[in-house]
Amino acid sequence: MSRPAPMSHGGDTTRAAPEPRSAPGGLWHCLAPAGYDTDKKQGLPPPPPDPAYAPGHEEYSDPESPQSSFSARYFNGEAAVTDSYSMDAFFITDGRSRRRSESQRRGSHRHSCPECGKTYATSSNLSRHKQTHRSLDSKMAKKCPTCGKVYVSMPALAMHVLTHDLKHKCEVCGKAFSRPWLLQGHMRSHTGEKPFGCAHCGKAFADRSNLRAHMQTHSAFKHFKCKQCEKTFALKSYLNKHYESACFKGSEHSCAIGN
């Protein structure tokens, strides 16, 4: 691959923050091609039609997710244009979201976090989660011995440390990866396997994220709007690209992206 060294995308990667994991973007029925069980490990069946998981449903709604709230008009500071074309077809919750929703419903007999209200099956999982609420200044914060990045929790640090150990090597091209599923995904580029099919047009993808992005291109509505020129884009990445283009060159770039 000619990819450059990974960069610190998505802002401050040194902060293994207690960022609530949003459960958006599920494209369940679109992303799960026949014969591919996205919940293989958990053994959950595909989600049945359930109004509780319908987009826009309160329980499902995630303020950070463009997909999850269909009444929302603004995404993360970027203006989102009104969509008369329902995104329902594309942004139905996925298995994970569903699990979470179920968990929330079962909250009564689960272990819930006093700080954020998330619930867990075991006290052990809860205590692990609680670590994510620590501050980076906390004495309990851990530092990566390799690169010095600081993490608020052991699990986060453990995960990060793995990124320095590229022990999963591609036998075809020799590229190495820190985690087995990264190698798996990479192997598809050699085998041509594309297990993620678009239910809308049939196009297949090797990577689920790419299918997700592709699904957005089916939407006639462009949810991300440039604050400078009002131009709208279907994907946030297009908008970001736009910000880097002439529209913001040397001007209020940071202002536009920042909020």
Next chain:
DNA sequence: CTGGGGACGGGGCCC
């Protein structure tokens, strides 16, 4: 310059 797709890293959650 925009749209679209390929590839992949980081980190959270579950078991």
Next chain:
DNA sequence: AGGGCCCCGTCCCCA
């Protein structure tokens, strides 16, 4: 604690 899985987001390339 570790492994597996998944999602989010980003970068790069090309039409």
